[in-house]
Amino acid sequence: MATIRLINLRKEFGPDTVAVENTNLTIEEGEFLVFVGPSGCGKTTTLRMIAGLEEPSGGEIYIGEIPVNDLEPGKRDIGLVFQNLALFPHMTVFDNIGYGPKVKKMNPDERRRRVEEVARTVHIHPLLSKLPGQLSGGEAQRVALARTLITDPQAFLLDEPLSNLDAKLRKEMRAEIDGLHKSLRKTFIYVTHDQEEAMTLADRIVVMRDGHIEQVGTPLEIYHDPINRFVADFFGSPPMNLLDGEMYRAGEALYFRAGKFDARLSGPVPDHEGAVTLGIRPEHIAVTSGKGEKEADMGARVALVEPLGKDTLLYLDYGGESRLIAAVDGHQDIRHDTQVSMRFRHDDLYFFAPDGLRLRTSPGPPG
Ligand SMILES: Nc1ncnc2c1ncn2[C@@H]1O[C@H](COP(=O)(O)OP(=O)(O)OP(=O)(O)O)[C@@H](O)[C@H]1O
Ligand SMILES: [Mg+2]
Secondary structure, three states, rough: OOOOOEEEEEEEEOOOOEEOOOEEEEEEHHHHHHHHOOOOOOHHHHHHHHHHOOOEEEEEEEEOHHHOOOHHHOOOOOEEEEEOOOOOOOOOOHHOOOOHHHOOOOOOHHHHHHOOOOOOHHHHHHOOOOOOOOOHHHHHHHHHHHHOOOOOOOOEEEOOOOOOOOOHHHHHHHHHHHHHHHHHHHHEEEOOOOOOHHHHOOOOOEEEEEEEEEEOOOHHHHHHHHOOOHHHHHHOOOEEEEEEEEEEOOOOOOEEEEEEEEEEEEEOOOOEEEEHHHHHHHHHHEEEEOOOOOOOEEEEEEEEEEEEOOOOEEEEOOOOOOOEEEEEEEEOOOOOOOOOEEOOOHHHOEOOOOOOOEEEOOOOOOO
């Protein structure tokens, strides 16, 4: 099937709703591509246009060298798995999985063989005689997967397939889908709200907002090298701390100030003065009890301690508008309502202009 290409893709629902616009994207054969973005940003609409369930208002979709805008869904060789599975309630698991082949008049022996084969692939072979109402959420989701697998499509489109499952099952199914992708070597396009799912499954992540693509990149590119404040804020749990303030110059040095927070910048900094948002991830703030020793240390008060085991989250009042969250080693004994000093890893600071765009840094002045 080769690649799937979206060229200037656009979808309007009436004059006031532009669900998708200016979407240009090439999905490589065999790639695992994950769409993420806030509710209503156009993920499902994009998937439905690729599948042929929604007609684009503009632009083109190519599968391989063939434009498919006018090709009906059944001829696109694409398998769909959606969040609401719509299994036939009165049919057994066997008949649900075998429904497609039956409609296509596959011979019964071959059909039985194929149903059993895909049921084994997703580990539901013992359930074939059950009805959907007798299945757990995870089992039902496997049936939905099997029903798509049996059609042997060239590409799988999965729209939040795991969002109805509890956390543990999600992880199990996530590993299952990952394994399936690796063994089938087919193209997977996957929509999720869950950033952990996106990070772990994706070859590349597409971050969408308001109908357009903000950034496309590998999980680590998206995490470490976000192009703007929106992407930076979207990935990370807890999210990146964002401090609205200003940069100013005093002598040779550049400083950042926000409320009572006033610090000399020593790492790579953008050549910028004036309003700016400084971003720092929780894991890049070091915290020690009591007063700091160095000029780079800043005082804060511990407003809340959340021990998570491996890490502990500290919510810190530093005299600015919001609190900072620091993630420190779980062995560190820092108590609620005590004075601490914090130090930012200056190599890991991000700077965003007032319009949200990332300000690129150059090697900083000697610290
Ligand atoms: N059939 C429709 N008629 C009118 N508007 C629609 C229709 N389908 C989607 N929309 C609108 O298009 C926009 C994008 O919707 P879409 O379902 O693609 O979002 P999404 O990113 O999948 O969101 P979610 O994460 O909530 O599933 C929304 O503003 C939505 O209200
Ligand atoms: Mg959706």
